[in-house]
Structure formats: C-alpha cells, structure tokens
Amino acid sequence: MIEVKALSKQFDAQIAVNDISFRVDHGQFCMLVGTSGCGKSTTLRMINRLIEPSHGQILINNQDVTTLPPEQLRRRIGYVIQGVGLFPHRTIHQNIGTVPRLLGWKKADIDARVTELLTLFKLDAATFAGKYPHQLSGGEQQRVGVARALAARPELLLMDEPFGALDPLTRELLQDELLRVQKLLGITIIMVTHDLEEAVKMADVIAVMDKGELLQLDSPETLLRHPREGFVQSLVGGLDRSLRLLAIKQVSQVMTPLQQQPSPSVPSIAANANLRDAMALLIWERAEQLQVVDAAGKHIGQVTMHDLLQQGARA
Numbered sequence: 001m002i003e004v005k006a007l008s009k010q011f012d013a014q015i016a017v018n019d020i021s022f023r024v025d026h027g028q029f030c031m032l033v034g035t036s037g038c039g040k041s042t043t044l045r046m047i048n049r050l051i052e053p054s055h056g057q058i059l060i061n062n063q064d065v066t067t068l069p070p071e072q073l074r075r076r077i078g079y080v081i082q083g084v085g086l087f088p089h090r091t092i093h094q095n096i097g098t099v100p101r102l103l104g105w106k107k108a109d110i111d112a113r114v115t116e117l118l119t120l121f122k123l124d125a126a127t128f129a130g131k132y133p134h135q136l137s138g139g140e141q142q143r144v145g146v147a148r149a150l151a152a153r154p155e156l157l158l159m160d161e162p163f164g165a166l167d168p169l170t171r172e173l174l175q176d177e178l179l180r181v182q183k184l185l186g187i188t189i190i191m192v193t194h195d196l197e198e199a200v201k202m203a204d205v206i207a208v209m210d211k212g213e214l215l216q217l218d219s220p221e222t223l224l225r226h227p228r229e230g231f232v233q234s235l236v237g238g239l240d241r242s243l244r245l246l247a248i249k250q251v252s253q254v255m256t257p258l259q260q261q262p263s264p265s266v267p268s269i270a271a272n273a274n275l276r277d278a279m280a281l282l283i284w285e286r287a288e289q290l291q292v293v294d295a296a297g298k299h300i301g302q303v304t305m306h307d308l309l310q311q312g313a314r315a
C-alpha cells in the first residue's frame, strides 16, 4: 500500500505539485490523468525519489521513502518510461536481468526469470533473449521495458506514459497485456497518462490533476457519473461519457443466462468484449439482441439493446 501525504514540489518560483494526498491499496491500478504540465510526472518521480519533495511524505507499506537510500528504494520500485530507455549495447537478456544482477541473484535464477518474463509477454525466449533493442519493434521494446521493470519482483510499478509512442493498435494490445499481467501478478501500479480513454479502460482508481492540484480521486465509473464541476467535468466530456461508461463493463457482467436455443441469424459477441463493442455490433447489424459466447465458442447467454441502454444512461 502506498500513501502520499500533503506532497508538494516547488521548482524555483514554480509550484509543480501543490499539497496532494492520496492512497493506493495493494494490487490496485491507479492512473494519474491531466493535461500537459499539471504535475503528473513530478508526482511519480517523487515516489521513487528521482525528484526530492519540497514538502510532504510518501509511505510504502508504512515505510517513509526518505528513510531508504534512493538506489535501494529504486530496486524495490519498477519504473517504465515512454521510449523505453533500454540499454542499446546490451542484449534483451542483459537488459531484463539488470536489477537482479545488481541484487546479486545467481545466474541460473536470472536466466529462469528472464525466460519467465519473456514468455509472460508472449515473446519467445529463444528468439529474443540474445537480440539487441534496435532489432525489436517499438511494441516489442516496450514489452521488454515492462519486463525489465518487473524483473526483481518490485512491490510497486511506476509507469510514465509507457505506450505514448505506439500506434493505436499496438497500444491497445499492450494495454490488454499489461492488465492481464497485473491481474496475474497482483502488482500495484501507478501510471501517468494524458489519455482519459486509457485511464478509464485500465484503472481501478483515477486521480485527476490540474495545475499541480489533485481535483478528484475516484473509480472510473464514479468519475464518469459524478465528475466534480469545472476541469474534471470538461475532461470527462459531454455525451460521449455514455460510451465511456459502456467501455468499462464486460458483456458477461450484464448478460442474461441462455434462455433459448442459439439461432444462426442472431449475431454473436464474446463474453469478455466490452459493452461499447456490443453496442457497435448491435447498430452495425441492426439487431436488437446478441448471443454471448465464451472463450470456447459456447453460447452462454444474451444481451439486448435495452440492457446496454440502461448501462450507458445517466444514473
């Protein structure tokens, strides 16, 4: 668990972060959202002490981060930035093994961990371990960047716009992979983004910042349904809020169990698809109803236009 208490940072005359407090529980995914220059990166970099706070306190599992030597602290906290920052003259294996090596892990343990992480991110270890970063695509490099940050099993992962430089399709793929890995490993993540769509899709809690201040900290659904007046309201948007609400729920959460025999004339949708995709399919097919199928392709229920209208509507 991480607790940020009355944290501020002043650079000369400029107050970059102004008296912010929040708490992220173990295993939660927290997104810091806001426009450029609002203090997101500065907040993140104070947590791993790349920047020293002017005021305030940061506790990780009740331990004040200022009581730890910064190098020791950074080995307990993974850090991923946009553009990856892989070491260009080291192989993928050496890159991922960086922190375990510094911590004095045995070679066999490092080898096993590198293979485990590459496999986790769907990169074939035999193919990729000996390659150099420039031989990888941007998406592959970014996966390696996340794998490297996770190598020594950190208790916290900090990510600063990690997918900002990727094309939209690769970006979506990596978002899905990160969510899968996060759920699997149960790690706590604090990620910076200026993309509300990304925040709504991935976060358990969203912290909206503006001009160095924390304006609202809530779940995606609460933030979309009850944004505070002013900046947050303008950020979450007007009517497209309804589509964002649909994007945060899965078909499986609103479907009704199978009532009738599957019909070949009714379009099908995967149970883990989101409601926005379901709405798009209903409109595209001019249908009133979709059949829901599980990962094995078995029909398990149905979802109707009426169900979706309820979910995307004002509370």
Ligand SMILES: Nc1ncnc2c1ncn2[C@@H]1O[C@H](COP(=O)(O)OP(=O)(O)OP(=O)(O)O)[C@@H](O)[C@H]1O
Pocket (backbone or CB within 6 Å): 011, 014, 015, 016, 034, 035, 036, 037, 038, 039, 040, 041, 042, 043, 194
């Ligand atoms: N080392 C520094 N020295 C002086 N001012 C700084 C320094 N780092 C950041 N700032 C200023 O602090 C403010 C907050 O910067 P920060 O990088 O935290 O914003 P951000 O929300 O992450 O923005 P972006 O999305 O553009 O990265 C900005 O006005 C920035 O110019």
